[in-house]
Amino acid sequence: MKSIPRILFLLCVIVGNLNAQEWQDYTMPNDTTIFHKMCKVENSYWAIDYGNGQIFNSSNNGKDWQLQFETQGEFLERIQFVDKNTGYLCGDYGIIMKTTNGGKSWKNIGPKYAPRITKTDPMEKDSAALKRYFYEMYFKDKEQGLLWGFEIKPLIGWRASQKRFFYKTLDGGKSWERIDYKREEYDGIVQSFLEGIKVQEEVAMGIYYTPKKMHKIGWQGMEVSKDKGQNWEIFPYPQFSDDRVMLRTTHFISEHQGYVFGGNFEEESQGYIVETLDGGRTWRVLENELPHIHYSLQNGNEILLSGKDKMLKKWRPSAKADSSFIHKGEAAKILIDGIIKKREWQGANKTIIKEGVDLYTLQDDHFLYLSIQYDTALYTNYSGDLYFELANDSLLHLHVSQQLGERILKGTEWTDSSPAFRWAYIADWTANQIKFDKKDKTYLPYQALEFQIAKSKLPEGRLKIALESRDLNGEKEVISFPGGSDLKSTKDWLLLYLD
Numbered sequence: 001m002k003s004i005p006r007i008l009f010l011l012c013v014i015v016g017n018l019n020a021q022e023w024q025d026y027t028m029p030n031d032t033t034i035f036h037k038m039c040k041v042e043n044s045y046w047a048i049d050y051g052n053g054q055i056f057n058s059s060n061n062g063k064d065w066q067l068q069f070e071t072q073g074e075f076l077e078r079i080q081f082v083d084k085n086t087g088y089l090c091g092d093y094g095i096i097m098k099t100t101n102g103g104k105s106w107k108n109i110g111p112k113y114a115p116r117i118t119k120t121d122p123m124e125k126d127s128a129a130l131k132r133y134f135y136e137m138y139f140k141d142k143e144q145g146l147l148w149g150f151e152i153k154p155l156i157g158w159r160a161s162q163k164r165f166f167y168k169t170l171d172g173g174k175s176w177e178r179i180d181y182k183r184e185e186y187d188g189i190v191q192s193f194l195e196g197i198k199v200q201e202e203v204a205m206g207i208y209y210t211p212k213k214m215h216k217i218g219w220q221g222m223e224v225s226k227d228k229g230q231n232w233e234i235f236p237y238p239q240f241s242d243d244r245v246m247l248r249t250t251h252f253i254s255e256h257q258g259y260v261f262g263g264n265f266e267e268e269s270q271g272y273i274v275e276t277l278d279g280g281r282t283w284r285v286l287e288n289e290l291p292h293i294h295y296s297l298q299n300g301n302e303i304l305l306s307g308k309d310k311m312l313k314k315w316r317p318s319a320k321a322d323s324s325f326i327h328k329g330e331a332a333k334i335l336i337d338g339i340i341k342k343r344e345w346q347g348a349n350k351t352i353i354k355e356g357v358d359l360y361t362l363q364d365d366h367f368l369y370l371s372i373q374y375d376t377a378l379y380t381n382y383s384g385d386l387y388f389e390l391a392n393d394s395l396l397h398l399h400v401s402q403q404l405g406e407r408i409l410k411g412t413e414w415t416d417s418s419p420a421f422r423w424a425y426i427a428d429w430t431a432n433q434i435k436f437d438k439k440d441k442t443y444l445p446y447q448a449l450e451f452q453i454a455k456s457k458l459p460e461g462r463l464k465i466a467l468e469s470r471d472l473n474g475e476k477e478v479i480s481f482p483g484g485s486d487l488k489s490t491k492d493w494l495l496l497y498l499d
Contacts, residue, residue: 022315022316022318023313023314023315023316024313024314024315025312025313026062026063026304026312026313026314027310027311027312027313028065028310028312031310032310033049033052033054033056033310034049034050034051034294034306034307034308034309034310034311035047035048035049035050035056035294035295035306035312036048036049036050036075036076036077036294036295036306037076037077037078037079037294037295038079038295038297038304038306039079039080039081039297040081040297040299041081041082041083041084041087042084043059043061044057044058044059044081044084044102045057045058045059045061045062045297045304046058046079046081046087046103047065047079047306048076048077048079048089048091049076050075050294051074051075052070052074053070053071053072053073053074053075053076053091053095053119054067054069054070054071055067055068055069055070055071055076055079055089055103055106056068057103061299061314062297062304062312062314068103068104069103069105069106071089071091071095071097071106072093072095072108072118072119072120073091073092073093073095073119074091074092074093074119075091075092076089076090076091076092076095077090077091077092077133077134077135077136077137078090078091078134078135078136078137080137080138080139081103082139082141082142083142084102085099085100085101085102086098086099086100086142087099087102087103088137088139088145088173089106089137090110090134090135090137090147090149091133091134092131092132092133092134093116093117093118093119093131093132094110094111094113094116094130094132094133094134094149094151095108095110095134096108096109096110096111096134096137096147096167096173097109097110098172098173109172109173109174110134110167110173110176111167111176111178113130113132114130115128115129115130116129116130116132117129117130117131117132117154124155125155126155127153127155127156128153129153129154129155130151130152130153131151131152131153131154132149132150132151133149133150133151134147134148134149134167135148135149135150136148136149136205136206137205138193138194138204138205140193140194140197142172143169143170143171143172144168144169144170144193145168145169145172145173146166146167146168146189146190146193146205147166147167147168148164148165148166148190148205149164149165149167150162150163150164150165151163151165163180164180164181165178165179165180165181166178166179166181166189167179168193187229190205190206190207191229193205194207194229195228201251201252201298203249203250207229208249208250208251208252210252210255211255212226212255213225213226213279213280214228214229215250215252215258215280216232216250217247217248217249217250217260218234220234220236221234221235221236221237221283222234222235222237222250222260222276222280222283223235224279224280224281233350233352234350235280235281235282235283235349235350236283236327236346236347236348236349236350237260237274237283237347238274238283238284238285238325238327238328238329238347239327239328239329239330239347240264240272240285242264242265242266242270243266244264244265244266245262245263245264245265245272246262246263246264246265247260247261247262247272247274248261248262248263248293248294248295248296249261249262249293249295249296251296251298251303253298253300253301253303253317253319254319255279256276256277256278256279256322257275257276257277257317257319257320257322258275258276258279258280259273259274259275259276259296259303259317260272260273260274260283261273261274261293261295261296261305262274262292262293263291263292263293263294263307263308264292265292269291269292269308269309270290270291270292271288271290271291271292271293271305271307271311272285272293273285273286273288273290273293274286277320277321277322277323277324277325278322278323278324279322281324281349281350281351281352282324282325282326282327282349282351282496283325283327284325284327284497290305290307290311290313291307291308291309291311292307292308293305293306293307293311294306294307294308295307301316301317301319302314302315302316303315303316303317323462323495323496323497324349324351324494324495324496324497325349325496325497326349326361326362326363326368326463326496326497326498327347327348327349327361327362327363328362328363328364329347329348329362329363329364330347330364331362331363331364331367331369333346334362334369334371334450334452335450336430336431336432336450336451336452337432337450338432338434338446338447338448338449338450339446339447339448340371340373340447340448345360345362345371345373347362348360348361348362348369348371349361349362349496351481351494353372353467353479353481354479354481355375355378356374356375356377356378356379357372357373357374357375357379357469357479358372358373359371359372359373359467359481360373361496363455363498366454366455366456367452367453367454367455368451368452368453368454368455368458368463368498369450369451369452369453370386370450370451370453371448371449371450371451372384372448372449372467372469373447373448374447374448376445376447379469379476379479380443380445381434381443381471381472381473382449382469382470382471382472382479383399383400383401383434383449383469383470383472384399384400384401384431384449384467384468384469385397385398385399385400385467385468385469385470386398386451386465386466386467387465387466387467387468387487387493388458388459388463388464388465389459389463389464389465389490389493390408390458390459391459393410393411394408394409394410395408395409395487395488395490396408396409396457396458397409398426398429398431398451398453400431400432400433400434400449400451401433401434401472402433402434402435402436403423403433404423404426404430404431404433405423405426406426406427406429409488412488427457428453428454428456428457429451429452429453429454429457430451430452431449431450431451431452432446432448432449432450434446434449434472443472449469455498460498461497461498462495462496462497462498463495463496463497463498464490464493464494464495464496465493465494465496466480466481466482466487466490466493466494467479467480467481468480468481468487481494482494
């Protein structure tokens with residue numbers, strides 16, 4: 001049995017936005033092992049390495065590790081223990097393995113198939129030879145498990161031969177049912193299998209569960225469901241400095257504070273830590289000096305991170321207050337015209353005002369961009385009012401209807417009481433005006449009220465914001481956010497950070 005040496009010391013890391021938070025370094029200085037995926041059961045931690053098909057165990061929360069078993073695979077992708085004795089793993093070469101004695105021995109239980117490529121037999125001249133990979137796995141208990149993977153015929157090629165499928169077992173791997181599916185059926189199969197499971201701060205088939213929500217990492221942003229997966233809202237990530245980035249794992253240490261971990265695929269390895277402080281609605285990248293993060297394992301408020309360059313660190317993030325961030329990105333595609341084109345607001349934060357009304361925010365070096373976007377089947381012909389806190393006794397009000405206007409609250413009185421509301425003589429901002437067709441006596445259609453505001457007009461660092469949207473004909477409900485807020489008091493207003 002191989003024991004991996006380790007150095008344990010306490011670090012106070014002061015890197016960008018990580019602000020002297022507590023880290024423990026479990027990096028293995030005399031070993032080249034990279035932990036690819038991990039799991040825990042009771043007080044025992046388990047890990048599978050990257051590229052050697054090895055299984056490791058730690059009995060002291062990740063400080064020391066021992067090699068337990070070497071499989072006939074290379075890249076193992078999932079490991080899970082359902083109790084201290086029963087565990088499963090899967091990976092390339094079609095490997096599915098099981099232990100019933102706490103990891104002392106492992107047995108291959110996967111479905112048999114031929115002609116099967118293995119680690120020792122590449123079958124280079126057989127055009128029918130199959131190479132199979134399993135990437136996702138979850139067992140609800142000792143008997144019921146679901147795996148997702150795909151297979152190819154290497155001599156024919158990925159595009160021409162790839163097939164994706166699920167395998168399901170109801171008897172602990174004694175028998176397997178193959179489920180071939182269409183792309184749009186994937187979520188339904190997963191949700192049907194996971195229905196009724198009771199997990200908290202745990203990942204099942206790529207879905208991270210908190211007491212009130214489900215989260216999964218999507219290509220466009222974090223997908224969040226409040227109704228057990230029946231409906232999903234997508235909240236965009238910030239724009240990344242690298243072109244090729246993979247986000248891998250999610251953890252929440254409170255209802256509002258959570259993290260996503262991953263890294264780039266560039267020659268110079270860079271890990272990514274993406275933080276939310278409002279339950280997943282808005283995200284920001286925390287600067288760090290870590291390499292590509294392969295996996296993270298949560299134990300209460302502690303998170304064990306593994307990754308390239310044999311990195312293994314335990315992090316305990318400091319608790320932070322609930323707040324939201326405005327993404328900084330490329331705003332050149334945004335036209336202030338009230339028409340929302342595909343990808344125009346890509347990368348912007350999205351705040352749900354109510355069903356059918358959303359607020360999008362984005363910033364660049366000079367401007368803040370906001371858009372009140374309407375589902376025009378539910379809401380048409382609404383004006384818009386944005387309110388910003390400038391100081392403790394000073395508010396800015398921007399108005400959009402058939403004209404643009406602004407006013408300031410100083411103390412308890414708005415400036416439009418004397419002198420009058422400033423129409424047209426606006427400074428450092430613009431928006432699309434609502435246009436009226438006098439001939440047809442109707443408002444011309446629009447999908448949004450879009451604002452471009454110079455950041456020099458607003459306070460630095462953070463914004464407190466409220467909005468109202470009113471039916472121009474005065475016949476429908478007034479939309480207020482936050483609901484019922486006092487527009488002369490910022491106590492309950494939406495807080496957005498510009499950093």
